[in-house]
Amino acid sequence: MARRITLKEVAKTAGVSLASASYAVNRTGSLGEELRQHILRVAEELGYRQNMSARATRTGRTGTIGLVLPDLTNPFFPHLAQSVVQRARAHGYSVFVTDTEGVEDLEREALRVLAERGVDGLVWFPIRDVNTAEAETSDIPTIVVDRTLPRLESVQADYANGGRAAIRHLLDLGHRRIGIVCGPTDIASMRDRCDAAAALVRAEGELVFMVENSFSIDLDGSVTRALDQNGATAVFAGADIIALGIMRHLQAQGSVIPGDISVVGFDDIPWAQMSTPTLTTIEMPIEDMASEAVEAVIRRIEGSADLRRRVILDTALVVRGSTGPVPH
Structure with missing residues (x-):
């Protein structure tokens, strides 16, 4: 078996002190960037690998962050996961990613297991606005997303x-008879987007229906009935995955999008650019959310954080092919 290269050998080859070598590989301490990169190049050339067990014993940290997500079958979450992993890697952290399948018992178990594995912090996208694992997260730096x-x-x-x-875009196109299909409204972020949309429709147009669907491309009967019977010229969906299901249903019924009816989603998942037509949507700032979450959890790991801090980032309208002028 190959002999493990020690940090002392890295320091000697790089011509630096053991302390400087430690600062470089652990991304800590006061060290110039040029020197840090020199040490890291030497470490890579020698094949140095950190002994994480020894590091945890010495520092009380494992260099890992847990990422807990509700549903990796929804393309919103792989995008978020990749962004978190990339940002954490830039800070020298590895990420354990787990999917709770939208089940609160699995969510609680995932958080418990990550705590037992000794992660330094958690980035958590809960299923709902409920802390299902307060005991498990009470002693671990935890940042909640969404x-x-x-x-x-x-x-x-x-x-x-x-x-x-989303609604202003439809109103500007001349639409007045607008329907809304929300995601699960027991989630505050969903209520916020749908209630604000509904208020603007009522103020300047006619809200012909407002129904709810799970986070799925498959539509509930109440949704398909609303789409088929109420004569809306445009529909706003609280999530792209639902909007894509709406487009699929409407097209199967013979409707032309956007010639007969316009559709707007929310999230800007990768599939939004691959549908026919492409989906007009509200872009969620996923990379910025990931960056803020990782930066915040690292601040908490290092003991400098505000428990009450709440960061709110801007969204943006992305106009594509699924919206057009109101049909005459």
């Missing part, structure tokens, strides 16, 4: 403004 949980720092988007932007 949801609001008491006593936990959170990173969110401006959902209400996004909902209004």
